[in-house]
Amino acid sequence: MLERFDNYQLLSKIATGGMAEIFLAKHVNSPVNSMPIAIKKVLKQYGNNPMLVKMFLAEARIICNISHENIVKIYDFGKFDDQYFIAMEYVFGQNLGAIIEKLKERDLIMPLNLTIEIISAVLCGLDHAHNAQDRNGNFLNIVHLDMNPNNILISYEGKIKVVDFGIANANYTKKFKDSAGIQGTYAYLSPEQCSGKAVDRRSDIFSVGIILYEMLTGHTLYKQLDNDMAIMNSILNDEIEPINELMPEIDPKLAKIVMKALEKNPNRRYASAMDMREDLQLVYNSLEFDPNSEMLPAFVKKLFPAHFIKMTKIIEQAQTEYLMDELFNNIGELEDLDLEEKKKTEEAARQKEEAEKKRVKKKAFFSRLGLVSGIVAGLAVIALILKFLFVDPDVKVDMITVFSNPGGAQIFVDGEDTGKVTPASLQLEHGKKYIIDFIKDNMIGTLEFTPSSENRQINMQLKPR
Ligand SMILES: Nc1ncnc2c1ncn2[C@@H]1O[C@H](COP(=O)(O)OP(=O)(O)O)[C@@H](O)[C@H]1O
Numbered sequence: 001m002l003e004r005f006d007n008y009q010l011l012s013k014i015a016t017g018g019m020a021e022i023f024l025a026k027h028v029n030s031p032v033n034s035m036p037i038a039i040k041k042v043l044k045q046y047g048n049n050p051m052l053v054k055m056f057l058a059e060a061r062i063i064c065n066i067s068h069e070n071i072v073k074i075y076d077f078g079k080f081d082d083q084y085f086i087a088m089e090y091v092f093g094q095n096l097g098a099i100i101e102k103l104k105e106r107d108l109i110m111p112l113n114l115t116i117e118i119i120s121a122v123l124c125g126l127d128h129a130h131n132a133q134d135r136n137g138n139f140l141n142i143v144h145l146d147m148n149p150n151n152i153l154i155s156y157e158g159k160i161k162v163v164d165f166g167i168a169n170a171n172y173t174k175k176f177k178d179s180a181g182i183q184g185t186y187a188y189l190s191p192e193q194c195s196g197k198a199v200d201r202r203s204d205i206f207s208v209g210i211i212l213y214e215m216l217t218g219h220t221l222y223k224q225l226d227n228d229m230a231i232m233n234s235i236l237n238d239e240i241e242p243i244n245e246l247m248p249e250i251d252p253k254l255a256k257i258v259m260k261a262l263e264k265n266p267n268r269r270y271a272s273a274m275d276m277r278e279d280l281q282l283v284y285n286s287l288e289f290d291p292n293s294e295m296l297p298a299f300v301k302k303l304f305p306a307h308f309i310k311m312t313k314i315i316e317q318a319q320t321e322y323l324m325d326e327l328f329n330n331i332g333e334l335e336d337l338d339l340e341e342k343k344k345t346e347e348a349a350r351q352k353e354e355a356e357k358k359r360v361k362k363k364a365f366f367s368r369l370g371l372v373s374g375i376v377a378g379l380a381v382i383a384l385i386l387k388f389l390f391v392d393p394d395v396k397v398d399m400i401t402v403f404s405n406p407g408g409a410q411i412f413v414d415g416e417d418t419g420k421v422t423p424a425s426l427q428l429e430h431g432k433k434y435i436i437d438f439i440k441d442n443m444i445g446t447l448e449f450t451p452s453s454e455n456r457q458i459n460m461q462l463k464p465r
């Protein structure tokens with residue numbers, strides 16, 4: 001795995017372009033379906049070039065204004081670690097340049113229906129960009145200016161997207177664009193780009209015309225030329241060989257479309273990408289192709305099986321890691337939840353137990369109390385009965401009041417604890433001799449006492465033991 005960059009984990013380098021590197025990446029903390037992402041980073045050596053940085057940011061701003069299925073979506077742009085970057089949707093597939101190269105290696109050309117499908121989709125995306133407006137409804141007058149096969153991406157699912165508005169022209173980029181001179185891939189420039197004249201959307205139509213011509217014929221128009229000057233010279237001055245001469249079997253209507261897009265004078269070209277697309281659609285419909293949406297994906301996958309498998313593995317691994325991360329995070333959360341839940345449950349169980357204990361204690365206390373009071377009551381009844389049956393009715397009981405100094409002393413009568421503390425009253429038998437003891441902390445007192453009519457009160461002075 002490569003380094004982390006801002007909020008993105010870089011997974012694999014896709015390409016090194018003119019002034020930027022492109023990486024497959026994943027966002028470090030977005031949901032799994034936001035994956036995968038492509039990160040385009042300006043190479044460090046260009047980070048200090050204000051014009052290039054401006055262009056790069058202009059690209060980001062331009063695509064930000066555009067949302068179309070045939071244009072690569074941009075998610076984020078900015079600067080991290082002194083490097084400008086764009087985060088965009090990753091198109092899992094190949095650029096058209098690589099596809100054309102592969103076909104050439106095998107001496108093949110793109111099937112006609114797929115060629116028309118691809119160019120039609122590109123024209124759709126471009127038309128949308130050409131007509132883009134700002135929030136106030138003003139046309140941005142965006143022109144891509146670098147329409148070449150490498151900037152057309154075809155996914156293994158058959159999606160077709162235009163990328164790299166890196167030198168795109170828009171109202172607000174015009175100033176520095178003028179001072180930037182010619183840019184773009186030379187072999188796909190329009191005559192007006194080569195001569196430094198004003199450009200508009202029709203410049204992109206010329207570039208798409210070159211791509212279409214090359215796809216249909218399997219021959220390059222300018223790419224084979226030695227150097228940039230020769231290319232520009234040829235674009236400006238050389239007549240293009242009519243496509244029907246090179247390809248006599250070509251549908252004449254299709255040949256007309258190609259040559260109209262390649263008119264050197266913009267006024268004779270299609271006025272808009274949509275006009276050209278409409279003509280292409282008419283040809284497409286008249287040729288009655290088998291409408292098989294699986295053909296393009298199968299075709300591209302077949303050309304690049306190793307790349308498809310390698311990248312699938314990388315993406316799947318990253319997605320698995322993503323899922324694992326999410327899973328682990330969730331497990332962590334669940335564990336935390338679990339712990340809290342456990343604590344709560346334990347606390348609730350403890351409180352319940354405590355309450356239960358208290359309840360049981362209370363119950364036990366009351367039942368013991370009940371039992372004791374029952375026994376006491378029973379005994380009292382028995383005593384009453386016994387008293388009634390056996391006690392001598394002549395026995396006289398005196399009420400004796402008992403004080404001590406200090407007070408609060410336990411009272412024992414004939415060695416028996418009365419359960420009473422001074423001051424208290426005792427019922428004692430008249431005329432009977434008692435030994436009464438007092439205990440308070442380490443103070444004691446004892447006396448012999450016989451209740452009588454004059455002797456009904458005890459005042460006991462306690463002494464240290
Ligand atoms: N979003 C993307 N998804 C997949 N591949 C991409 C993406 N963006 C760029 N690429 C690949 O990287 C190449 C260079 O990217 P590009 O934006 O055209 O950079 P440059 O400005 O250097 O031409 C493209 O031709 C394409 O193969």
Ligand SMILES: [Mg+2]
Nearest residue numbers: 017150151164
């Ligand atoms: Mg490019």
